[in-house]
Amino acid sequence: MINLTIDGKTISVSDGATVLEAARAAGIEIPTLCHDPRLKPYGGCRLCIVEIAGVPRPVTSCTTPATDGMTVTTSSERLFNLRRTVVELLLSDHPNDCMVCERAGDCSLQELAYFYGLRENRFWGERRRYPKQDMNPVIKRDMEKCVLCGKCVRVCDEVQGVGAIDLAYRGFGAKVCPPFEKDLDCEFCGQCVSICPTGALSGRMWAGKGRQKDVKETETVCPYCGCGCVLTLHTAGNRVIRVSSKVDTPNEGWLCPKGRFGYEFINRPDRLTTPLVRREKGGALEPASWDEALDLVAARLGAIKDAHGPDALGGLASARCTNEENYAFQKFFRAGIGTNNVDHCARY
Amino acid sequence: MSKEILVNVCMGTGGIAAGGVEVMEAFKAGFADAGMDASVEKHCAVHQVGCRGFCARDVLVDVAIDGNRATYQYIKPDMVPRIIEEHVKGGAPIAEWMVGDDYHSFHDRQVKVVLSDCGRINPEDIDEYISVDGYKAAARVLNEMSPADTVEAVKKSGLRGRGGAGFPTGVKWGFCAANKSDRKYIICNADEGDPGAFMDRSVIEGNPHAVIEGMTIGAYAIGADTGYVYIRAEYPLAVERLKKALADARAHGFLGQDIHGSGFNFDIKIKLGAGAFVCGEETALIASIEGERGMPRAKPPFPANKGLWGKPTVINNVETLANLPYIFRRGPEWFASLGSEKSKGTKVFALTGKIKNTGLIEVPMGIPLKEIIYDIGGGIEGDRLFKAVQTGGPSGGCITAEHIDLPVDYENLVKIGSMMGSGGMVVLDETDCMVNIAKFFLEFTQAESCGKCVPCRIGTKRLLEILTRITEGNGRPGDIELLLSLANDVKDASLCGLGMSAPNPVLSTIRYFRHEYEAHIHDKRCPAAVCRALITFMILDDKCKGCGVCLRACPAGAITGEKKKPHSIDRAKCVKCGACFDVCKFKAVLKE
Numbered sequence: 001m002i003n004l005t006i007d008g009k010t011i012s013v014s015d016g017a018t019v020l021e022a023a024r025a026a027g028i029e030i031p032t033l034c035h036d037p038r039l040k041p042y043g044g045c046r047l048c049i050v051e052i053a054g055v056p057r058p059v060t061s062c063t064t065p066a067t068d069g070m071t072v073t074t075s076s077e078r079l080f081n082l083r084r085t086v087v088e089l090l091l092s093d094h095p096n097d098c099m100v101c102e103r104a105g106d107c108s109l110q111e112l113a114y115f116y117g118l119r120e121n122r123f124w125g126e127r128r129r130y131p132k133q134d135m136n137p138v139i140k141r142d143m144e145k146c147v148l149c150g151k152c153v154r155v156c157d158e159v160q161g162v163g164a165i166d167l168a169y170r171g172f173g174a175k176v177c178p179p180f181e182k183d184l185d186c187e188f189c190g191q192c193v194s195i196c197p198t199g200a201l202s203g204r205m206w207a208g209k210g211r212q213k214d215v216k217e218t219e220t221v222c223p224y225c226g227c228g229c230v231l232t233l234h235t236a237g238n239r240v241i242r243v244s245s246k247v248d249t250p251n252e253g254w255l256c257p258k259g260r261f262g263y264e265f266i267n268r269p270d271r272l273t274t275p276l277v278r279r280e281k282g283g284a285l286e287p288a289s290w291d292e293a294l295d296l297v298a299a300r301l302g303a304i305k306d307a308h309g310p311d312a313l314g315g316l317a318s319a320r321c322t323n324e325e326n327y328a329f330q331k332f333f334r335a336g337i338g339t340n341n342v343d344h345c346a347r348y
Numbered sequence: 349m350s351k352e353i354l355v356n357v358c359m360g361t362g363g364i365a366a367g368g369v370e371v372m373e374a375f376k377a378g379f380a381d382a383g384m385d386a387s388v389e390k391h392c393a394v395h396q397v398g399c400r401g402f403c404a405r406d407v408l409v410d411v412a413i414d415g416n417r418a419t420y421q422y423i424k425p426d427m428v429p430r431i432i433e434e435h436v437k438g439g440a441p442i443a444e445w446m447v448g449d450d451y452h453s454f455h456d457r458q459v460k461v462v463l464s465d466c467g468r469i470n471p472e473d474i475d476e477y478i479s480v481d482g483y484k485a486a487a488r489v490l491n492e493m494s495p496a497d498t499v500e501a502v503k504k505s506g507l508r509g510r511g512g513a514g515f516p517t518g519v520k521w522g523f524c525a526a527n528k529s530d531r532k533y534i535i536c537n538a539d540e541g542d543p544g545a546f547m548d549r550s551v552i553e554g555n556p557h558a559v560i561e562g563m564t565i566g567a568y569a570i571g572a573d574t575g576y577v578y579i580r581a582e583y584p585l586a587v588e589r590l591k592k593a594l595a596d597a598r599a600h601g602f603l604g605q606d607i608h609g610s611g612f613n614f615d616i617k618i619k620l621g622a623g624a625f626v627c628g629e630e631t632a633l634i635a636s637i638e639g640e641r642g643m644p645r646a647k648p649p650f651p652a653n654k655g656l657w658g659k660p661t662v663i664n665n666v667e668t669l670a671n672l673p674y675i676f677r678r679g680p681e682w683f684a685s686l687g688s689e690k691s692k693g694t695k696v697f698a699l700t701g702k703i704k705n706t707g708l709i710e711v712p713m714g715i716p717l718k719e720i721i722y723d724i725g726g727g728i729e730g731d732r733l734f735k736a737v738q739t740g741g742p743s744g745g746c747i748t749a750e751h752i753d754l755p756v757d758y759e760n761l762v763k764i765g766s767m768m769g770s771g772g773m774v775v776l777d778e779t780d781c782m783v784n785i786a787k788f789f790l791e792f793t794q795a796e797s798c799g800k801c802v803p804c805r806i807g808t809k810r811l812l813e814i815l816t817r818i819t820e821g822n823g824r825p826g827d828i829e830l831l832l833s834l835a836n837d838v839k840d841a842s843l844c845g846l847g848m849s850a851p852n853p854v855l856s857t858i859r860y861f862r863h864e865y866e867a868h869i870h871d872k873r874c875p876a877a878v879c880r881a882l883i884t885f886m887i888l889d890d891k892c893k894g895c896g897v898c899l900r901a902c903p904a905g906a907i908t909g910e911k912k913k914p915h916s917i918d919r920a921k922c923v924k925c926g927a928c929f930d931v932c933k934f935k936a937v938l939k940e
Binding site: 041042043044045046057058059060062063064065078081082085086089090092093122123125126147148150166167169171172173174192 | 580624626641643645646648794797798799800801802803805806807808809810813830836837840841842843848852
């Protein structure tokens, strides 16, 4: 264990913890933009700078390991001014079009501007101008809003192992782009969208579908496979307009392309909403009630078992069912019907 | 003909650019024509050597007959036949082409350690390096000294990093040596990127084996088995000579397995940099070798603990490493006797700008700036007024006339708001506008920022924009305070050395030349008459002879006038290119 003092509080953390982790564990808030506990420390945005006794320059708390006896100050006039300058610089190179931005109300940069009360800007100057013409079907990229926190690049590399994007160019012209600045053509997992702190990356599908105040969030489990990722469905009116996932879930907020972007079937008109039953041989499938459908299945299964024995029946379960559902399914076949003929699609 | 004739032709990049290859060919052809090649084969050698420092006088040629040496300057191929005829054959040196007193004063005040063999030996011939005791230091260290003693000796010598920051080399080695690891690395940082600096290039071009020997000693001290030389691809001659030197060293058993019979194994690889200034920063350099984008990361961990591929790594500058063979040959006490109290040894500077004798110089630490500029540098070009010296390149600051007696060492330069840097020394005179100089360096650092951290990426851009508007006559009241405030914030909040030092030229020029900023902002006037938007050109009637030279030189057709009558400039048409000012022989064009 390491004992250090942050803002006068004595704090014990385990070996290897950073100053930022120690401060947050003690409930001391330090602003960050490029930090994400799920990624390696980066130290790019400079907002998490703190003063450490005996060190002349402020250091980034996200990259500095806590050491025994360290005395840390997280807020002072000097730090406040430096942080405010950083945000002011970012805003001086930002479209500042929050009125029409998809992320308004859910944007780290907006929060910071609000916190530091930055209405005026001492540094207005040239702003990066990039065409918004990425033709990929899924991810909307507006690189003028990019603050170059590098989170998208790092999640793509560190978590997803894909490396579809990286930083290119130098200085003021530095930007995140796919190789040779072509249109994005990746796996479209959308982790980058989920981690972007501003409106630079968003889903094409949810653009213009509703502002924060109209959106209701509902937690559910992804129906696509048995992993059981927790989804947050964003609904406006009676429609799902977006899917996200929170960090404090078993899947740590990460989703696959299907879970994140494959929700449009919910509102499709040709989606099945009732069971269908073929009432006479050669006839068409007709809508039926659940009772009717289940009665039919129970009667037919019972008849087959009576005529040919339980081993004449077999069950194949789906990976889209939850663990609990699959458990109940095999139990039904083994104990209810009396056969071991039960299997699962994920075996093949 | 039994005389021993030796012709040394400077073949550093400066020499080659001035026509060194052609001069050497001319000598070879001249000797062949004179029938001297066959009969005097062993006695008549044309020799290529590395940089001789005095680039302003290239091509420099030594002609030594039986050891009597005469040095010629500004030699062109068509001058060679006369040298062969009159000097080599006739025995009468051509006095008018020989170097004068200033050549000797350029060299006499210098103390050469790192450069002592540059320009004397053929850098492409390992035997010549061996003949001046090359590789003896490494052999002795590897066979007779323990790694711990080696580190101690470097500590005792007082050698500090020549890349700019001046960290004690022995201490750095000690940190790395103390780490236990299955592998360690030593890296030679040859990513010299300061505008106007060419010290490291000249050392590698002139004496690559000294760098290899220094790296071998360092590797032994810290326990590394692999070294890298990270060198700019824009230094093709240095790369080529280094490659040859490495191959020759391997062939002689000075690299590879069981070096000098000591049982120590070490080899060196070359990694070419793609010309990013920030890759001179050690963590960015490591990222670049690893194949990543060259971007710095926060320290700690320091490379000595976690460097290349996560292993303990020492990174030393070329000049630092090239000092080591001499330190171990002549002893750390000898080295510590050179220089000032806290800065030992010598420092190589690239002397450029408005100075008569531009070139590469090596001086003891603590030498007064005045001696560098007036004794070695020969004073200001055109005997104009000295204004300042920019040291440390884009990361440094300016030193003004009031500090001209300052002994040049690490501490003193920092004290007055500049820094040693890697050794660029740009001399500025009264015709240099300090706002414009600050702008020039900011243009460089802004373009070379890696873009990772906000203060450097956007902050330097905004500093540059403010400086630009000041030089364009659009400066606003309060701009100086804004510059100071932003410059200090960028300095405090940036991630790496680039951002931390990028505002230095702004801070230092405001500190010493605030009145120039004020003149630009408030009076819309450029005191040095440099900033185009703030100057006007006019022709003085009483001086103009009506020769028409300016009229013909003007690209905008702004000058009118009859022959032999005073001309005049139409300010509406004038593009302020300065062509009229430059061509007028009668000083009739006024620029203010």
